[in-house]
Amino acid sequence: MVRAEPRLSSEEAAPPAVSLRAVSFAWPGQENPVLHIPELTIKAGERLFIFGPSGSGKSTLLGLLSGVLTASEGEVSVQGTALHKLGGAARDRFRGDHVGVIFQQFNLVPYLSILENVLIPCRFSARRAARAARQAGSAALAARNLLECLDLRAELWERRVAHLSVGQQQRVAAARALIGGPELLIADEPTSSLDADRRRDFLRLLLRECENSGSTLIFVSHDQGLAAEFSSAANFEELNRRAGR
Amino acid sequence: MRNLTAARAAEMIRFTYLFFLAGKSAWNRRGTLLLVVLSIALSTTLLLGLERVRTQVRESFVQAVSGVDLVVGARGGDMQLMLYAVFHLGGATNNMSWKSALSIAARPDVAWSVPISLGDSHNGYPVVGTSADFFTRYRFRGGRELQLAQGGSFSDLFDVVTGSEVAKKHGYVPGSRIILSHGNSGAQLARHEDKPFVVSGVLRPTGTPVDRSLYISLEAMEAIHLNWQGGAPIRGLEIRPDQVRKFNLEPKSITALLVGMKSRSRVFALQQDIRNWKEEALTGVMPGVAMDQIWRLVSTGEQALFLVSGLVIFTGLAGLASAILAGLGERRRELAILRSAGARPLDILILLACEGFLLLCAGMACGLLLLVLLLLALGPTLADSYGIALHVSPPGTGELLLLGGIAAAGFLTCLIPAWRAYRLSLADGLTAST
Numbered sequence: 002m003v004r005a006e007p008r009l010s011s012e013e014a015a016p017p018a019v020s021l022r023a024v025s026f027a028w029p030g031q032e033n034p035v036l037h038i039p040e041l042t043i044k045a046g047e048r049l050f051i052f053g054p055s056g057s058g059k060s061t062l063l064g065l066l067s068g069v070l071t072a073s074e075g076e077v078s079v080q081g082t083a084l085h086k087l088g089g090a091a092r093d094r095f096r097g098d099h100v101g102v103i104f105q106q107f108n109l110v111p112y113l114s115i116l117e118n119v120l121i122p123c124r125f126s127a128r129r130a131a132r133a134a135r136q137a138g139s140a141a142l143a144a145r146n147l148l149e150c151l152d153l154r155a156e157l158w159e160r161r162v163a164h165l166s167v168g169q170q171q172r173v174a175a176a177r178a179l180i181g182g183p184e185l186l187i188a189d190e191p192t193s194s195l196d197a198d199r200r201r202d203f204l205r206l207l208l209r210e211c212e213n214s215g216s217t218l219i220f221v222s223h224d225q226g227l228a229a230e231f232s233s234a235a236n237f238e239e240l241n242r243r244a245g246r
Numbered sequence: 247m248r249n250l251t252a253a254r255a256a257e258m259i260r261f262t263y264l265f266f267l268a269g270k271s272a273w274n275r276r277g278t279l280l281l282v283v284l285s286i287a288l289s290t291t292l293l294l295g296l297e298r299v300r301t302q303v304r305e306s307f308v309q310a311v312s313g314v315d316l317v318v319g320a321r322g323g324d325m326q327l328m329l330y331a332v333f334h335l336g337g338a339t340n341n342m343s344w345k346s347a348l349s350i351a352a353r354p355d356v357a358w359s360v361p362i363s364l365g366d367s368h369n370g371y372p373v374v375g376t377s378a379d380f381f382t383r384y385r386f387r388g389g390r391e392l393q394l395a396q397g398g399s400f401s402d403l404f405d406v407v408t409g410s411e412v413a414k415k416h417g418y419v420p421g422s423r424i425i426l427s428h429g430n431s432g433a434q435l436a437r438h439e440d441k442p443f444v445v446s447g448v449l450r451p452t453g454t455p456v457d458r459s460l461y462i463s464l465e466a467m468e469a470i471h472l473n474w475q476g477g478a479p480i481r482g483l484e485i486r487p488d489q490v491r492k493f494n495l496e497p498k499s500i501t502a503l504l505v506g507m508k509s510r511s512r513v514f515a516l517q518q519d520i521r522n523w524k525e526e527a528l529t530g531v532m533p534g535v536a537m538d539q540i541w542r543l544v545s546t547g548e549q550a551l552f553l554v555s556g557l558v559i560f561t562g563l564a565g566l567a568s569a570i571l572a573g574l575g576e577r578r579r580e581l582a583i584l585r586s587a588g589a590r591p592l593d594i595l596i597l598l599a600c601e602g603f604l605l606l607c608a609g610m611a612c613g614l615l616l617l618v619l620l621l622l623a624l625g626p627t628l629a630d631s632y633g634i635a636l637h638v639s640p641p642g643t644g645e646l647l648l649l650g651g652i653a654a655a656g657f658l659t660c661l662i663p664a665w666r667a668y669r670l671s672l673a674d675g676l677t678a679s680t
Contacts, residue, residue: 090590096586110267111580112274125258125260126588
């Protein structure tokens with residue numbers, strides 16, 4: 002749910018998954034911000050679909066939420082942590098601990114096995130590794146469980162990434178984003194390289210696994226047709242009120 | 247406190263993982279990187295091999311004569327005296343008297359002495375008049391003794407023992423008859439045709455000037471010059487070889503005297519006495535010091551060689567950096583994935599530096615292996631024909647310094663692509679274009 006009233010969420014016990022206030026972002030050396038969001042609050046556990054045309058700055062928003070980019074102005078809070086106050090290394094650490102990311106395509110490290118690809122976040126974040134181990138006994142078992150839930154058969158696990166279909170690759174990416182139950186899951190057009198049938202299958206699996214882990218999902222796409230699957234949807238162009246528009 | 251240790255442990259785990267990633271990534275692109283490793287291996291082999299040969303050549307040069315405590319001769323240049331006494335080079339301008347030589351030899355602190363008398367040559371190789379003691383007293387490279395490959399020492403007046411190179415070049419074996427030339431110009435204007443010599447023995451290769459010399463007894467040296475004066479035979483005076491034994495063949499002078507002391511500590515006393523010699527102006531030189539000086543004169547080429555192999559290393563390292571830099575473009579995606587999973591830009595820097603360093607180490611290890619194989623394959627041949635002993639042995643200080651130098655230079659080189667990756671991953675964030 003996208004709230005217009007910023008203060009409403011503070012009355013709830015749990016902090017919102019995401020809270021943005023008067024955020025603007027400009028690339029270094031550029032005067033005009035590509036992004037200006039006066040207000041955005043996303044409740045914990047929500048499945049939010051954000052749609053908007055390509056090149057409108059959706060990925061920039063996700064960069065801000067994952068702490069890879071820093072806002073030129075304004076406040077960015079994720080899970081109650083004020084990212085704009087953190088240094089670079091602390092933001093990287095926060096991302097490793099609390100955020101899972103799925104890209105549009107080429108989501109996998111080519112020289113690692115599928116299992117190793119899923120386990121990457123556990124290598125960088127002790128917290129994710131510990132949570133995965135608590136869920137399944139060990140991080141590796143958690144990875145196997147996730148791969149199974151995402152319909153990737155065991156005989157594929159040790160195989161080279163290049164031998165997978167695009168749909169299979171995206172499911173491995175989903176498993177990697179989900180391992181260790183990060184509170185926030187960010188998906189940047191993960192279905193746009195899939196055909197219609199696979200798109201729906203992938204989406205259902207992703208939503209189911211988010212439900213299981215209780216993660217908040219922010220799903221960005223230019224394909225408005227997917228909106229029906231989500232609990233709420235927002236038009237990116239309404240969120241983003243760039244200066245001069 | 248506990249938090250600090252935990253943080254440090256986490257850093258270690260992370261570093262290990264990055265190292266694992268670097269190894270996997272390099273292995274994945276082994277086809278392209280093999281050439282880089284090979285070029286580093288070859289430059290390592292070249293640099294270390296050169297160092298090995300250099301130290302060995304230097305050692306065989308400086309230790310061309312060992313066990314000799316003092317070289318005595320007429321006063322003049324110290325280095326010149328060494329050139330006469332050890333390399334048998336140059337024409338001695340001044341000789342020392344045989345009388346002085348005898349009184350030095352008779353000193354109680356002198357264990358042995360061997361005379362050296364120059365002046366004649368054979369096909370450009372110096373002919374040295376000496377005593378049979380030369381073959382037992384002469385030592386080279388840490389106390390090695392001269393050994394006869396064939397035949398024996400002098401037994402007859404006109405016997406000659408040849409160095410290995412002389413014998414090899416002219417195919418001399420014991421029993422071969424040879425004619426000596428007067429003077430060392432190589433121009434065979436004045437030959438001792440009337441008194442042919444017979445090869446009695448051939449020495450084994452030593453890698454010292456001995457290989458390029460012929461040895462005769464002092465008496466023979468005296469005998470062939472009985473009817474000579476001022477560099478030419480005395481007209482009308484002919485002395486047949488069978489007649490020479492009737493003459494007094496004791497020499498009047500020699501070029502130099504090699505002296506071994508009973509106790510090394512007495513060297514300085516003898517040197518002092520020789521400097522104050524009443525009968526004539528003499529000098530005594532300690533071989534080690536003088537040989538070092540000569541080496542420094544002749545070894546300027548070695549620096550040029552060193553420079554060249556340094557450049558080869560530079561080329562190898564530049565290849566390493568450019569290979570990693572070239573691969574960076576297609577790896578931006580992969581780096582973005584790692585970043586999305588919580589990797590810091592610093593982790594990316596470490597990852598790339600590790601990868602470069604792994605390749606460097608692999609290259610250096612291959613280079614060392616290649617060097618060992620080369621030493622095993624070529625060592626015996628080199629020892630036989632040049633007397634340069636190249637053994638497989640643990641690296642010396644110089645070699646360790648070189649290896650350390652390559653590693654340090656290599657590490658700095660690896661930081662170039664690592665830094666570039668760091669900058670890229672900062673700029674790219676999660677949105678690296680494919």
